[in-house]
Each structure stands twice: as structure tokens, then as C-alpha cells.
Amino acid sequence: MRRALLCTLALAAVPLLGGAAPAPRVHQVVIDKMKFGPVPPGVRVGDTILWINKDLFRHTATARNGSFNVDLPAGKSGRTLLRRPGAVRFYCIYHPGMTGTLTVGR
Numbered sequence: 395m396r397r398a399l400l401c402t403l404a405l406a407a408v409p410l411l412g413g414a415a416p417a418p419r420v421h422q423v424v425i426d427k428m429k430f431g432p433v434p435p436g437v438r439v440g441d442t443i444l445w446i447n448k449d450l451f452r453h454t455a456t457a458r459n460g461s462f463n464v465d466l467p468a469g470k471s472g473r474t475l476l477r478r479p480g481a482v483r484f485y486c487i488y489h490p491g492m493t494g495t496l497t498v499g500r
């Protein structure tokens with residue numbers, strides 16, 4: 395009986411210990427001269443990607459798995475909130491040679 399109670403208490407403590415996750419961050423990916431710049435390391439679920447289009451052309455940041463599709467007129471920026479872990483390949487709808495990979499950790 396006592397042992398079962400201890401187990402229950404230990405399980406209850408797990409979410410509290412897991413609550414020390416770092417605060418969400420915003421990571422910039424700059425598009426310039428028809429290329430996506432590097433995706434910063436250390437991107438995690440809950441973080442946001444700020445796509446910054448420095449070109450004079452319209453671009454998009456479009457996930458191949460359909461999880462995001464951001465329209466980026468010339469000189470504008472847009473945001474993607476990352477809700478799931480994993481690697482997502484992305485490209486520009488208008489310029490399919492523009493590609494990149496976003497790796498999202500837990």
C-alpha cells in the first residue's frame with residue numbers, strides 16, 4: 395500500500411520536473427538573392443520562425459508536408475509557429491529551386 399502511494403507521488407512529480415522548458419524564442423531565416431539563409435540551430439517546439447524577405451521578388455516559405463505556407467511579398471516578413479517536432483523540408487512556390495530544411499527539437 396505504502397509502495398503504491400510512493401509510485402503515485404513519483405509519477406505526479408514528472409510533469410512538474412518537465413515544466414522547466416526554456417521560454418519560446420523567435421528565430422530569423424533571411425531570404426536574400428533568391429536563397430533561404432541558414433536555419434539557426436536549437437529550434438524547438440513552441441518557437442517561432444520569422445521569415446524575412448530582403449529580395450525584390452515575392453517568395454513563399456512552404457512546407458512540403460503542408461504544415462505551413464507563408465506568403466512573403468518583396469521586403470516583407472512573416473511568422474511560423476512551430477507546433478510539432480521533426481524535420482520539415484520547405485521551398486518557395488514561385489522558385490522551386492529555393493529549398494531548405496527546418497529541424498524542430500522537442
Ligand SMILES: [Cu+2]
Binds near residue numbers: 451452453454486489
Ligand atoms: Cu521565391
